[in-house]
Amino acid sequence: MKAYIESVGSLVRWGAAAVVAAAALLASPPTQAENRFIAQHSGKCLDVADWSTANGGNIHQWACTGNANQRWRLEQTRDGYHRLVSEHSGKCLDVAGWSTANGGNIHQWACTGNANQNWHVEYAGHGWYLLRSEHSGKCVDVSGPSTNNGANVHQWDCHGGPNQRFRILNSGNYTQTRHPIVLVHGISGFNKLGGVFNYFFAIPYQLERSHATVRVASVSAFNSSEQRGQELLNQIEGWGFPRVNLIGHSQGAPTSRYAAAIRPDRVASVTSVNGVNKGSRVADVIRGIVPPGSRFEGSAADVANRVGQLINILTGRWHDQNSLASLISLSTPGTTEFNNRYPRGVNRSAYCAGGGEWEAWASDPWGNWHHQRYYSWMGNTASTNGWDVTDPLLSFTGTVFDLPNDGLVDVCSAAFGQVIRDDYHLNHIDAVNHLFGINGWTDPVALYRQHANRLKNAGL
Structure with a gap:
C-alpha cells in the first residue's frame, strides 16, 4: 500500500459561420509593444x-x-x-x-x-x-x-x-493574450496551498508581469479527467470569462481537453505540458500491482482520498476525491477510452504517430461553431539536476519506460496537436518550475512566456 500511495502522490511532481468567425480572428491582430x-x-x-x-x-x-x-x-x-x-x-x-x-x-x-x-x-x-x-x-x-x-x-x-x-x-504586452490564460494542475495538485505554495511556481507572476490575465484552476486532486474537466468548466463560468486559453500539466491536459470538447464556446485553445494524452506506463504498472477490487486497493485508495481531502482544507476549496478514478483515467486503457470520446488533437493511428490536428471547428451544445487551436510540449529527461530531491524518484519511475520520458510520461503519450518540441531538458516536475525553480538546462518559465506570446500572435 505504501508503494502505491507514494507512486500516486508523486504524479504531481507531475460553413458561413466558420468564415465569419475566422474573419473575427483576423480582424483583431495583437498590438505590438514598443x-x-x-x-x-x-x-x-x-x-x-x-x-x-x-x-x-x-x-x-x-x-x-x-x-x-x-x-x-x-x-x-x-x-x-x-x-x-x-x-x-x-x-x-x-x-x-x-x-x-x-x-x-x-x-x-x-x-x-x-x-x-x-x-x-x-x-x-x-x-x-x-x-x-x-x-x-x-x-x-x-x-x-x-x-x-x-x-x-x-x-x-x-x-x-x-x-x-x-x-x-516597457515590453508591456509580450504575454498579453486576447483571452485569459488558465493554468490547470495535474493529479494530486492544487492551485495554491495555504495561500503561499503555488503549483506553477513563479509562472503566473512571470506571465502577469507582461500584462497576461492569468488564473490557476483548482480541481480535484484525485478524480477522473471528466469530473475534473467539469469542475474546470464551472470555475471558468464563475470567473465570467467568455473564452480562455487552457494550459494543462500532466492530468491537467486531458482535463482541459474535456472542457474544450464539451464547451468549445468557452475554450479558445488547449496546450498540453508533459500531458498524459495516451496513458502513463507508471499508472499501468501500479494498476497491475494492485489487484482490482481487493481490500488492499480499497485501503490504499482511501488513504489517497484522505490526502486529497487534506489538500481541500489547505486550499480552501472542496472537491470530491476519487483516487481510483484518477488512476484508471491515467492508465493506457483509460486514456484510450477517453480519446475515443474526445479525439480532438490526438493522432490515434499509432501510439507514436505524433501530434494530431493543430486546429478544428467544434460545435457547442447549441449548434454554434467555434475555432480552437491545440499545442503541446514535453521534456524527455527523468533526472535533470542533482540538487533536486525529487529527481531520484523520477529516475526510478522512469525505468519502467522503453521510450524517452520525463519520469512519469513518455514522449509519445504527450504528443498532442502542434508539438512545439518533445526533447526539452525537463522532467515531470521541472515542467511546472519545481522543486522551487530547481531545474536543468531548459528554463520552464521561458517556455510559458514564449507560448503566451505565441498565443497572442495567433490572435488567441
Whole structure:
C-alpha cells in the first residue's frame, strides 16, 4: 500500500459561420509593444547611431533616453522568432553581410523577413533576455564589453554574459493574450496551498508581469479527467470569462481537453505540458500491482482520498476525491477510452504517430461553431539536476519506460496537436518550475512566456 500511495502522490511532481468567425480572428491582430533593450553590464540602451534612417545605420549602445531611435517593435516572423523594427526609421535589426563570424556587425536595414533579421528572444532568467540570430546562431553582444556611450554592438558566440543580457523595458504586452490564460494542475495538485505554495511556481507572476490575465484552476486532486474537466468548466463560468486559453500539466491536459470538447464556446485553445494524452506506463504498472477490487486497493485508495481531502482544507476549496478514478483515467486503457470520446488533437493511428490536428471547428451544445487551436510540449529527461530531491524518484519511475520520458510520461503519450518540441531538458516536475525553480538546462518559465506570446500572435 505504501508503494502505491507514494507512486500516486508523486504524479504531481507531475460553413458561413466558420468564415465569419475566422474573419473575427483576423480582424483583431495583437498590438505590438514598443521596447527598449537595456544591457545588463552597462545599463545603456540599444540605439540607432546618429538618428540614422539609412540602410546600414549602425547600432551601438547609448545612455537610455526613451527617444524613438531607442525604441523597437517586436514583430513575430514565424514561430519562435521576431524581427526588431526601429520606431525611428522603420528598419530592422540586421546582421550585416549575412555574416556568421564572431564580430559580424549589427546594423539596421530595410525589413526583408530573411533569417539575418530574425531573432529568438530567449529568456535568460531573472528578467534578462538574449537576442539570438536565426541566421548565425550567435547573440547580440556589446563589444569590449564596454560601458561607454557609442560602444559598438555586434554578434558573438552566445555565452550569456552581462554584455549579452538585456532587460526589455516597457515590453508591456509580450504575454498579453486576447483571452485569459488558465493554468490547470495535474493529479494530486492544487492551485495554491495555504495561500503561499503555488503549483506553477513563479509562472503566473512571470506571465502577469507582461500584462497576461492569468488564473490557476483548482480541481480535484484525485478524480477522473471528466469530473475534473467539469469542475474546470464551472470555475471558468464563475470567473465570467467568455473564452480562455487552457494550459494543462500532466492530468491537467486531458482535463482541459474535456472542457474544450464539451464547451468549445468557452475554450479558445488547449496546450498540453508533459500531458498524459495516451496513458502513463507508471499508472499501468501500479494498476497491475494492485489487484482490482481487493481490500488492499480499497485501503490504499482511501488513504489517497484522505490526502486529497487534506489538500481541500489547505486550499480552501472542496472537491470530491476519487483516487481510483484518477488512476484508471491515467492508465493506457483509460486514456484510450477517453480519446475515443474526445479525439480532438490526438493522432490515434499509432501510439507514436505524433501530434494530431493543430486546429478544428467544434460545435457547442447549441449548434454554434467555434475555432480552437491545440499545442503541446514535453521534456524527455527523468533526472535533470542533482540538487533536486525529487529527481531520484523520477529516475526510478522512469525505468519502467522503453521510450524517452520525463519520469512519469513518455514522449509519445504527450504528443498532442502542434508539438512545439518533445526533447526539452525537463522532467515531470521541472515542467511546472519545481522543486522551487530547481531545474536543468531548459528554463520552464521561458517556455510559458514564449507560448503566451505565441498565443497572442495567433490572435488567441
